Amino acid sequence: MEKDEIWTSEEYGTSHQGRVATLLEDGSGPKPVYFDSNSGGFGWEVRHWSVYDGGTHPQRPQAHALQAQCSCGWQGEPRIVDWTTAGDLPFREHGWETAGECQDDWDRHITVVDAHAIDSTTLATAKGPHCFHRGEVEPRVRSVWEPVVLR
Numbered sequence: 226m227e228k229d230e231i232w233t234s235e236e237y238g239t240s241h242q243g244r245v246a247t248l249l250e251d252g253s254g255p256k257p258v259y260f261d262s263n264s265g266g267f268g269w270e271v272r273h274w275s276v277y278d279g280g281t282h283p284q285r286p287q288a289h290a291l292q293a294q295c296s297c298g299w300q301g302e303p304r305i306v307d308w309t310t311a312g313d314l315p316f317r318e319h320g321w322e323t324a325g326e327c328q329d330d331w332d333r334h335i336t337v338v339d340a341h342a343i344d345s346t347t348l349a350t351a352k353g354p355h356c357f358h359r360g361e362v363e364p365r366v367r368s369v370w371e372p373v374v375l376r
């Protein structure tokens with residue numbers, strides 16, 4: 226069982242699923258951390274950024290930066306984790322600010338995706354009646370627009 230936190234948008238479902246990824250100092254992503262259950266028998270793997278605090282039991286690396294990632298391949302800019310101001314707070318508490326920046330990045334990514342979706346619709350509607358008269362248009366394009374323009 227793998228535990229993580231995933232953001233989805235209603236409009237895009239699985240085509241744009243965001244998450245906060247963890248980056249190590251060398252820029253690579255750490256392996257999921259395996260936690261044994263106390264009762265034994267099964268455990269689970271956690272990829273959530275908050276487990277990468279450099280702790281032991283189980284041993285895990287310390288996050289250097291957090292980064293928003295989307296299932297479409299988009300990545301946000303890495304947000305460096307500030308461990309010097311963390312004090313005694315557990316990572317899942319002091320890391321929220323950094324994780325929040327990543328979520329903002331992903332929100333902006335979705336806004337851009339939205340804008341493009343609207344652009345292509347408006348463009349198609351605007352062009353429709355004006356641009357394509359019989360004989361003026363390349364066949365490939367006319368075959369798409371003919372039903373709208375000529376009837």
Ligand SMILES: [Zn+2]
Pocket residue numbers: 240241242295296297298299334
């Ligand atoms: Zn995306």
